[in-house]
Amino acid sequence: MLILSSKENWQKSLSELITDPAVLFEKLALDPAFLKEAYTASALFPLRVTSSFVQRMKKADINDPLLLQVLPLGIEKEKAAGFSPDPLLEKNVNPVSGLLHKYPGRVLVTLTGACAVHCRYCFRRHFSYAQNNPGRSGRENIFSYIQANETITEVILSGGDPLSVPDKLLEKFIKQLSSIKHIKTLRIHTRLPIVLPERITDALVTLLGELKVKVVIVLHANHAQEINDDVKSAINKLRHADITLLNQSVLLRNINDNVQILADLSHALFDAGVIPYYLHLLDKVQGAHHFDIPILRAKELHQQLRNTLPGYLVPRLVQEEAGELSKTLIL
Numbered sequence: 001m002l003i004l005s006s007k008e009n010w011q012k013s014l015s016e017l018i019t020d021p022a023v024l025f026e027k028l029a030l031d032p033a034f035l036k037e038a039y040t041a042s043a044l045f046p047l048r049v050t051s052s053f054v055q056r057m058k059k060a061d062i063n064d065p066l067l068l069q070v071l072p073l074g075i076e077k078e079k080a081a082g083f084s085p086d087p088l089l090e091k092n093v094n095p096v097s098g099l100l101h102k103y104p105g106r107v108l109v110t111l112t113g114a115c116a117v118h119c120r121y122c123f124r125r126h127f128s129y130a131q132n133n134p135g136r137s138g139r140e141n142i143f144s145y146i147q148a149n150e151t152i153t154e155v156i157l158s159g160g161d162p163l164s165v166p167d168k169l170l171e172k173f174i175k176q177l178s179s180i181k182h183i184k185t186l187r188i189h190t191r192l193p194i195v196l197p198e199r200i201t202d203a204l205v206t207l208l209g210e211l212k213v214k215v216v217i218v219l220h221a222n223h224a225q226e227i228n229d230d231v232k233s234a235i236n237k238l239r240h241a242d243i244t245l246l247n248q249s250v251l252l253r254n255i256n257d258n259v260q261i262l263a264d265l266s267h268a269l270f271d272a273g274v275i276p277y278y279l280h281l282l283d284k285v286q287g288a289h290h291f292d293i294p295i296l297r298a299k300e301l302h303q304q305l306r307n308t309l310p311g312y313l314v315p316r317l318v319q320e321e322a323g324e325l326s327k328t329l330i331l
Contacts, residue, residue, distance in 0.1 A: 010199040014116060014164060018049050021072065027051075028067065029060045037074030045125045045287060047072050048118035053195040056225055065223045065255045069119050073290070076120065080289035085126035087284045089322035096145045097138045103325055106154035106187075109142060111162040111173065117195045121250060121291045123283035139173065147180055154185040163192040163199055171207055178213045187216040189248075193234045194221050200234035209241030216244040218277065222256050224268040232272045239273045246277035249315065251298055252291045259304040266305075266313040276315040281330065283320060295319075299330060 018024050021038035024047065038047070049070045058064045062071075093102045100108040118125070146152050155177050162170065177183055192199040208215050217238060221227060238245060247269050249256065256262055266276045279302065282292050293301075302317040318327040 010196060010201065011166075013050060013052070013196055013198060016051065017116065018051060018054060019047055021047055024049070024054065024071070027054055028057055028064075030062055030067075031060075034062060034071075034073075038072045040074055041072030041076045044076060045072070045120070045122075046118060048115060050116050050195045052197065052230070053117060053226075056228055063254065065261075066225055068255050069121070069222065069252070070117060072120065075290045076287040078289070079286070083284045083286045083289050085286050087123055087322070088320055090124075092322075096141050099142050099145060105151060106156060107146060107152055108156040108158050109162075110159050111157050111170075112160040112165050114164045115159065115161045116164055116192055116199075119191075121252060121282060121285070121288040123285045123288075125285060125287060143176060143180070146177070146183070150182045153182055154187060155183055156187040156189060158189045161190050161192055162188055163190045163204075167201075167203060167207070170204075174207075174211065178211050183213055185214045185216060186211065187218060189218045189220070191220045193217075193219055193238070194226050194231055197230040197234035200237050202237070205237045205241045208238070208243060214244070215241075216246065219245065219247045219274060220249070221247055221265065221269065222249045222252060223261065224264040227268045227272055235272045235274060245274045247274045247315075248278035248280060249276075250280045250282060250291075251293050251301070251317075252282065253293055255291070257293050257297070257301060259301055259308060262301065262305050263308050263313075266309055266315070270313055276313055278327070279315040279317050281317070281319040295330065302330070 018027070021035055021042055024030070025032060025035055025038070047070065053066060053070070057066045061067070088102075090100055090102075093100050095101055098110050100110070102108065115122075146155065157174075174186060177186060219235075235245060249262075249265065251257060256265065262279070269276050281295065281298055282288065284292070298317060302314075306314050317330040319330055320327050
C-alpha cells in the first residue's frame with residue numbers, strides 16, 4: 001500500500017475538492033429541492049470546498065453555519081442597490097499585475113487566484129485574476145516595484161490563497177522578498193489552516209520559521225464550529241515556529257450575527273493560540289447582499305461582545321472603504 005507524505009496528502013486533498021453541488025448535497029443529505037438553484041448560482045461563482053470542511057457540517061441541515069458560507073443559492077442572482085463587482089475599487093490601486101498598493105507602508109500580492117474554498121461572500125468573487133496572475137515575468141515586476149519603494153516595509157500575500165501554491169514556488173517567492181532590505185514583515189492571509197489543516201506541513205513550518213523577516217499569519221474563521229482538533233494541531237505547529245497568529249472574521253447574517261456565537265469563536269480562537277483581530281462588516285460585493293448586517297445592528301452586537309468578553313478577546317469592528325488609507329474603525 002502506498003503511503004503518501006504529508007505534502008502529497010494536502011496536494012491530493014486540494015485536487016479532490018467538492019465542486020459539484022450534487023456531491024455536496026449527497027454527502028450532507030440535503031433537501032434536493034435546493035439543488036437546482038445551487039447549480040444556477042454555481043455557474044456564476046463555482047462551488048469549491050474541501051472534504052475536511054464539509055465533515056464539520058451537520059447533516060440534513062440546510063442552515064448549518066459552515067454550509068451557508070459555501071452553499072450556492074439562487075438569491076445570489078438578484079441585484080441589490082449599493083452592491084457591485086468591485087466594491088473596494090481595487091482596479092484603481094493595481095499598479096503592477098498581481099500587486100495592490102492600497103495603504104502606506106505595505107503592499108498586497110495576489111500570488112494566486114486559487115482557493116481551497118469559495119466563500120459565497122468573498123469580495124473578490126468577481127476579481128480579474130486572469131489579469132493579475134503575475135507568472136514568472138510578472139513576479140519580477142513585483143519585486144522591482146517593491147525594491148524601488150523603500151517606504152514599503154510589509155508585504156501581504158493574499159489571493160486566492162497563497163498557501164495553495166506548491167512549496168517550491170512559495171519558497172522562491174518569499175525568500176526573494178525577504179532579501180529586500182527594507183522589508184521587515186511578511187503577512188500571509190490564508191484560510192487553508194482552517195479548511196485544509198494538513199497543508200501546514202513540517203516543511204512549510206520550517207520554511208516560514210527560518211525567514212529573516214517577521215512572519216504574521218492572518219487566519220479566517222467565522223464560527224467556532226470551524227475549529228476542530230486538526231485545525232488546533234496545525235495552529236500549534238505555526239505557534240512553535242514563533243509566528244504571530246491573528247484571525248479576521250466577517251459578520252454574516254444567519255451565520256455569526258449573535259453575541260454568543262461571536263463570543264464562542266473568540267474563546268475557541270484564543271484556546272487554540274490565535275488572537276481575534278478584526279470583525280469585518282461585509283464588503284458590498286454583488287451576489288452577497290443576503291449576508292449583510294445593518295451597521296446599527298453590527299454596533300449593537302459589538303457592544304454586547306465588549307460587555308461579555310475581556311478586551312483582548314474582542315476583535316475590532318471595522319469596515320474597508322475604497323480610497324481610504326486604512327480600515328475604518330466602527331465605534
